[in-house]
Amino acid sequence: MDSSMQPILDKAQVLIEALPYIQRFNRKIMIVKYGGSAMVDEDLKKQVIQDVTLLKLVGFKPIIVHGGGKEISKWVEKNGIKPEFINGLRKTDEATMEIAEMVLNKVNKSLVQNVQALGVNAVGVSGKDGGLLKVEKKLSDGQDIGFVGEITEVNPKILEDLLEKDFLPIVCPIGMDDNFETYNINADDAACAIAKALHAEKLAFLTDIEGVYKDKDDPDTLISEITVDEAKSLIGDGYIGGGMLPKLTNCIDAIEEGVNRVHILDGRIAHCLLLEFFTNKGIGTAIIGNKDTRYYDE
Amino acid sequence: MDSSMQPILDKAQVLIEALPYIQRFNRKIMIVKYGGSAMVDEDLKKQVIQDVTLLKLVGFKPIIVHGGGKEISKWVEKNGIKPEFINGLRKTDEATMEIAEMVLNKVNKSLVQNVQALGVNAVGVSGKDGGLLKVEKKLSDGQDIGFVGEITEVNPKILEDLLEKDFLPIVCPIGMDDNFETYNINADDAACAIAKALHAEKLAFLTDIEGVYKDKDDPDTLISEITVDEAKSLIGDGYIGGGMLPKLTNCIDAIEEGVNRVHILDGRIAHCLLLEFFTNKGIGTAIIGNKDTRYYDE
Amino acid sequence: MDSSMQPILDKAQVLIEALPYIQRFNRKIMIVKYGGSAMVDEDLKKQVIQDVTLLKLVGFKPIIVHGGGKEISKWVEKNGIKPEFINGLRKTDEATMEIAEMVLNKVNKSLVQNVQALGVNAVGVSGKDGGLLKVEKKLSDGQDIGFVGEITEVNPKILEDLLEKDFLPIVCPIGMDDNFETYNINADDAACAIAKALHAEKLAFLTDIEGVYKDKDDPDTLISEITVDEAKSLIGDGYIGGGMLPKLTNCIDAIEEGVNRVHILDGRIAHCLLLEFFTNKGIGTAIIGNKDTRYYDE
Amino acid sequence: MDSSMQPILDKAQVLIEALPYIQRFNRKIMIVKYGGSAMVDEDLKKQVIQDVTLLKLVGFKPIIVHGGGKEISKWVEKNGIKPEFINGLRKTDEATMEIAEMVLNKVNKSLVQNVQALGVNAVGVSGKDGGLLKVEKKLSDGQDIGFVGEITEVNPKILEDLLEKDFLPIVCPIGMDDNFETYNINADDAACAIAKALHAEKLAFLTDIEGVYKDKDDPDTLISEITVDEAKSLIGDGYIGGGMLPKLTNCIDAIEEGVNRVHILDGRIAHCLLLEFFTNKGIGTAIIGNKDTRYYDE
Amino acid sequence: MDSSMQPILDKAQVLIEALPYIQRFNRKIMIVKYGGSAMVDEDLKKQVIQDVTLLKLVGFKPIIVHGGGKEISKWVEKNGIKPEFINGLRKTDEATMEIAEMVLNKVNKSLVQNVQALGVNAVGVSGKDGGLLKVEKKLSDGQDIGFVGEITEVNPKILEDLLEKDFLPIVCPIGMDDNFETYNINADDAACAIAKALHAEKLAFLTDIEGVYKDKDDPDTLISEITVDEAKSLIGDGYIGGGMLPKLTNCIDAIEEGVNRVHILDGRIAHCLLLEFFTNKGIGTAIIGNKDTRYYDE
């Protein structure tokens, strides 16, 4: 055999290595929370879309849930409103809500566009469509901060129907309350609520960190896999701080309501989704129910 | 029987009168092009939504196609761009297109919201979702006016699937070209193309006029029903002018490709859709294939 | 807008008012016990058929259960047999049974005919078809009164299949015992048993009275809504007498086995079914599970 | 092996012999026109029901079409009307039609009863149900003889649905005209029209004769199999007379419209249906398309 | 009626007698363990195939499970290996296993061939196909006797799918262990495990004995029906010996896991399956749950 074949055979080898992963997650639902740098950097964005599209094509059932990121602030300011945050939550008056919804739908359809360009049928929905996300007003330390919603109910029919009809659903986190008023929702919360409602196999958060650290100040203490009980201990012991706390709480919540495995991935790494799901190289931190569902040695 | 019952019995009578109409159009697809005053006046808007929702509930399969109307210009200006029209078509540079898409999606989800509030499941899609509307650049007298698209192909799968799953689809007229670039589309054209692709029973345009006049300068010459051949004569004889010309051309096109009946309705009349579809009072002008499909005497 | 439009707009308003009712009972099964004056008076008969057909067309799933009324006695006498009643039950020897079955089937197919004439597909069945109604001999105070049956089992497959295939089923109350002998059944009992077997949303009795009275001798004490517990009290206190007692017992039984709402309607009022189901004017008396399911103030 | 086994083994042999017939007609539709002596003699009646039920159970799809026979005249007279026939057709005024319909439905439900008693689900319908049989008035030599109908259209949906749901349909020959008036239909005509509409594999007439004779006056000329062309010749040559002429015309019509094989059976022979369909002993006369579809040697 | 008709009428009578049996077992699954003399004698073989094919055609869902019988030994010897048995189990080294599998598949496809020749679609599978039979190594008194497997799991999907698609499945008793190695399985055990996994109505063993005897040494003590409790007593009292012991244990096991009736039939009697299932002559011994499910008097 001709030596120039080697690199080609190496390619075949990679595909063969993916076989057990494809098999294990065939027709399983995966919720991908898309956000952070991966939404800003054009290369990363392209790679995420490629990854999710490939997951779809090889038989997984991915759903993208995304936020609006820095685009919302940009357009709010452009329209003469000064963004204001209270305890990390955007104060959302009616004018801000109107712009936020426009931006989120713009981002939503732009993702649809990118997936369609790869030849896969995608449909973008917000939590209004088919009554997907029902919310009530969320207070911040008892203070009314406007149209910020807390999910009270998920009606997953539209997502189930789109999956059945072989579409890739893309969801932006907007909901309605009992009076059918519009509310902004935290995208992590939306991803978590949808994963629970659909009994997803996996929920993956694309973030701008490497994962969870045993000691948040020591970069050598990155955890590749952690059980719910261990995560609760870390939180109890005060090791988890900042933005990671609500994210980890969401992870624990998802696992406890039936999601099999939650991943906090470093969205700054190219193709982090493929690497996590198709190779034995764990990226970031996986939260699992108990030690029996472990894949890797720490 | 107690005389106070009379008004109540009259109500029952109205419902009974609707019976043959309900029966005739059961499970038939109706495309409603929503635009004009009916989008601006809050009462009219509420009535249109009520009408379409009722059509859905009694067994019709309506689909709403809407434009953005004056909202687009408002937001374009708000963001410091001067709207510019060439031969009646909006000159659409990239910045304008971005805002137009945001506004159209905002209007789209707001209609979803209104239908959901009446207890019916709606889903808002643009022509990007599932590759619904494919376009190529439209020139205006040979001049490039930016991202204005002409529909070259309709892929109705997403609409068929939503109807099958009992949703009320609401469509905003945005499409993609072969390079998956975003284009604005005339809403009348979009409604007409979708009606043809789905072999709709009916296509109704909500307009700000009473209908088609035999003589556009004589208000006494309103036509309640006209065949395709008669319409072509009127056009040939120069009786049809202004914005009515492209609309009537769309109507003729739809009938010739299999839509059974096209209506130009006066959207300024409350509940014009119900009146047209549930009573023997014809509102506006109906375009039909030939005299055999006539309902009313002129 | 032209003032001559007002009556037409009023029509639209009536349709719009029906919207929440259509929505609430969409695809719900309703059993209509058809009997009394509404079977004799040609106008009332026509109106009942119109009402049920409209209920079918707007998405409900009605089933008509009917008796034979005065027609049976007429034909029995015509054939030289003297009708005889014991404790209100027709003494039914073999010859009487043969004629009763012929008359009931005649009435049954005549109703089919009326519904078909309105453009809706109906199918008439008796309790023999598909083994729908299984009975045992009913004694009257221990006395054998012939082929009068008490329902012991309902096999609803034929009704479920006809509903699935979009037919309007019309049932006449004849059943077979374990030896496949023919028996006559009280139509109220048959309606009640079928409502229970199909977990119907509603069961409505068309009667010749205005409804249930708190005091059967005082016409001012008509009850518009009553809970099962209240009904039991009224019975216990001896306020309910005559033919109303078994009817009310049937109502209580139906509610307790899962029917949501039972109506005793005045079949002498034109379109009483539409008025009850499409307006907020309650006609007659509604029997409900408890106060939480009340619609009207007393 | 014990010699007492022989009769038992013979039984097995009979079942085995039926195998190729069961296989050949599996899931094929067979229309059985039931009438004549087989409706009067209780033993024959029981055997016909057993035969049809067995055909159903082993995988055929039989449909029974029956007349009312002598029962109609009996009840007409009983109710003081003198039966009158014009050219062999019953003069059917309104009163006669009413009684005829009652009797036909009585017979219909009695057949349902007999099939149910054998454990198979049957449903009796008339041509009114689901608009099965549409007719126009039939004149007799230009003379109006009342409500005697000629079939103009068959709407087989109700029969197809009942077959799909595994019921054995039993049809009585009553239809409606364009004004939804009731008409009596010749049962042979009804059976033939239904066979054509359902593209039945077989159509079998139970009659009171042995079959078709080459020479109607010579009992030795019974024909066991005849092609359409041969049948036309016989008719043309005047060999076929009396009641056989319209029957044979029906047979030819059925074959020419796609029924594969029509049988004129002697309904006075016990189990004639089983013998015809499960053994190589042809009973009566088979009408076939051409010589290629012959089974037996003459 | 011509006297020569009598034998033909007798045939009809036999078919009519089969009616209640066909009805009772319609669409019920029956597992037939095919083995013993019935595999060797060409006439018996033909009759078994005819019987099972007829069962299929009249609506039952039979599955054949067969062994390889004397053919395996023949081919093993032919290829120079001396068959060796330890406690009645074939010592199965790799070479023997290879031949045994070849022979079993040959027998399997030969049965397919015979069924196809009767016009019924059959598919032959081994326990490898679709992972049907999973095993672990079976020791004989603690001694390793090679590739002899004990069933640990049945994955019935392939059989359910074949039945749904109207094939007659034929199974040969080969399975794989956790390492996907090939094992030979006792055919009785395979039939029993499959009957349990599919909740079969019946399981019938074709054997070379007349049935179970109360006293194995007294041919007059043949038992026609026995309950599980009675069978356990007989075993406990030492009345059951030899090859009957494991067979009877399998029977008890099947009944206790939901099979309704297990038959030990004398496969040397022609058409024993038809006689058992279509006549009231019980052949061999039936094992039942309790006295309530008895058919025959002892």
Place this chain on the structure above:
Amino acid sequence: MDSSMQPILDKAQVLIEALPYIQRFNRKIMIVKYGGSAMVDEDLKKQVIQDVTLLKLVGFKPIIVHGGGKEISKWVEKNGIKPEFINGLRKTDEATMEIAEMVLNKVNKSLVQNVQALGVNAVGVSGKDGGLLKVEKKLSDGQDIGFVGEITEVNPKILEDLLEKDFLPIVCPIGMDDNFETYNINADDAACAIAKALHAEKLAFLTDIEGVYKDKDDPDTLISEITVDEAKSLIGDGYIGGGMLPKLTNCIDAIEEGVNRVHILDGRIAHCLLLEFFTNKGIGTAIIGNKDTRYYDE
């Protein structure tokens, strides 16, 4: 980013490159004729199974058709028969046929086993199952060479049903004639006939050559893509000889009956199927309808 990530990112890249191929052939049927060295060399065998399994998992619908290769001769000789070939076809007497069938089924189930071990459900069938392959005796230059069959009819129901139920079918080339006798079939012919009957997208032959040469004596003239017309010219000009002639004729036949693309692959190259279907490196020779369906430059 850590430099140790590079090889991992390269892996992701390979998967991403496969994306358009996965997309293009999603749910398309591919027939793989498995034979030659790839059946003998254990490594190659494992790789072929991995490749086909991966094709299945990512959404293709592969079917394997295999021969028995050298195993048949080995077992024939082992059983004392001297293999004999006439014009390249095995002379197949009854004894040889019996052994050939045993060996082919052994190979068949061994492939099932290998696929099951990779976690995918496979079912092995021969052309007997469900009457898949019907043949007539094939003569060799007019000479009877025994049970060698030529395919006259393919009944693909069993394969369609297995694909629908998500199994991977594996077929061995044995068929039956009109008398249900067993025949051996050339595996290339079987693969070709099945590809045509199922309107397969692709048909790939695993061979022991590099592909088709323009000049069979000049290794530098390997053709990577050739149209049917070009292939016919080559044959006409006498450039194609030996075993390639019937293979190329099969290829032309398949293309002309609707298969989109036929591949002659070098089965001695590891993972040749993956390389052909997932990379832009063409392996061997592709036969296509015309130049418009070309992928590669020559």
